[in-house]
Amino acid sequence: MAKQSSPDIDEVIKALAHPVRRQMLEWLKTPQKSFPSQVHSFELGVCAGKINEKAQLSQSTISAHLATLQRAGLITPRKVGQWIFYSRNEDLIGKFLARINSEL
Amino acid sequence: MAKQSSPDIDEVIKALAHPVRRQMLEWLKTPQKSFPSQVHSFELGVCAGKINEKAQLSQSTISAHLATLQRAGLITPRKVGQWIFYSRNEDLIGKFLARINSEL
DNA sequence: TTGCAATATCGTCATATCTCGATATATAAT
DNA sequence: ATTATATATCGAGATATGACGATATTGCAA
Numbered sequence: 001m002a003k004q005s006s007p008d009i010d011e012v013i014k015a016l017a018h019p020v021r022r023q024m025l026e027w028l029k030t031p032q033k034s035f036p037s038q039v040h041s042f043e044l045g046v047c048a049g050k051i052n053e054k055a056q057l058s059q060s061t062i063s064a065h066l067a068t069l070q071r072a073g074l075i076t077p078r079k080v081g082q083w084i085f086y087s088r089n090e091d092l093i094g095k096f097l098a099r100i101n102s103e104l
Numbered sequence: 105m106a107k108q109s110s111p112d113i114d115e116v117i118k119a120l121a122h123p124v125r126r127q128m129l130e131w132l133k134t135p136q137k138s139f140p141s142q143v144h145s146f147e148l149g150v151c152a153g154k155i156n157e158k159a160q161l162s163q164s165t166i167s168a169h170l171a172t173l174q175r176a177g178l179i180t181p182r183k184v185g186q187w188i189f190y191s192r193n194e195d196l197i198g199k200f201l202a203r204i205n206s207e208l
Numbered sequence: 209t210t211g212c213a214a215t216a217t218c219g220t221c222a223t224a225t226c227t228c229g230a231t232a233t234a235t236a237a238t
Numbered sequence: 239a240t241t242a243t244a245t246a247t248c249g250a251g252a253t254a255t256g257a258c259g260a261t262a263t264t265g266c267a268a
Contacts, residue, residue: 010123016208017121018226019114025208049244061227063246082235082244097205104120104129104197122256153214165257167216186214186265 007073007096009103015072021065024051025074028088044078045087111177111200113207119176125169128155129178132192148182149191 016022027034031042035050052062066086069075073092078085120126131138135146139154156166170190173179177196182189 009126013117013121013126017117020226022113022117022208047244052245057226058228059245060229060247064226067246079245084245093208097208101201101205104126104201124256151214156215161256162258163215164217164259168256171216183215188215 005073007092007099009096009099011072012074012092012096013100015068015074018065018068020055020057021069024055024065024069025088025093027051027054028075028086031087040083040085044080045076045085048084048086051086109177111196111203113200113203115176116178116196116200117204119172119178122169122172124159124161125173128159128169128173129192129197131155131158132179132190135191144187144189148184149180149189152188152190155190 016025028046031038031046035046035054037053038047038050040047048062048066051066052059055062055065057065066075066077070077070086073089074096075086076089078087120129132150135142135150139150139158141157142151142154144151152166152170155170156163159166159169161169170179170181174181174190177193178200179190180193182191
């Protein structure tokens with residue numbers, strides 16, 4: 001499962017080159033711990049609004065950061081009604097780490 | 105040996121977030137192979153001028169990229185007369201990889 | 209001292225990134 | 239239909255980055 005094209009190293013590293021986006025990825029490692037106020041199930045991930053609350057930045061800025069992470073393939077969105085839930089794409093993250101470990 | 109302060113993840117990732125700089129690091133993995141025209145010994149690393157030749161960018165641009173890599177701790181300069189030789193700082197690179205593997 | 213070679217620094221311009229508020233879009237609820 | 243909520247997109251301003259040529263600096267050589 002999780003058929004995933006291999007990571008575009010350049011895009012991934014650029015996405016990681018911002019502390020807010022790294023912070024988001026870190027939060028998403030432990031959703032229940034990082035977002036205790038989320039009422040929805042964590043099945044599909046963390047609600048964008050919750051990430052927005054936690055990061056002290058405007059809604060549009062958070063949306064842009066999430067879009068950057070998504071374009072790089074680092075997170076996966078799941079739309080449910082009016083919400084979008086995000087989760088880490090562990091498959092791609094793993095592949096990225098493997099490549100950077102061998103290439104760097 | 106190679107007493108090395110731990111990497112500043114943010115600075116390291118930003119330094120890696122440019123293809124030219126990643127390319128330089130890659131070249132420095134196999135100096136003899138990547139810089140066959142260097143007449144100096146490879147003991148101390150690769151001469152800045154050789155890196156300059158190989159990368160198709162102006163001298164000032166290359167100097168800036170090398171400075172960025174150096175500030176991040178990824179490469180180590182050794183000045184010998186009028187030359188500066190650069191080599192990878194494997195110690196810091198290893199520590200960086202260890203941290204990104206566990207934090208990401 | 210004068211001159212040459214290697215590298216760094218400066219000033220400038222172009223482009224990218226970050227952030228915001230305002231507005232648009234989509235879905236849900238009434 | 240209207241309204242409310244969640245998210246995306248737009249436009250603008252501020253700052254950062256990348257590139258260059260010109261010039262400064264450093265060290266060696268004559």
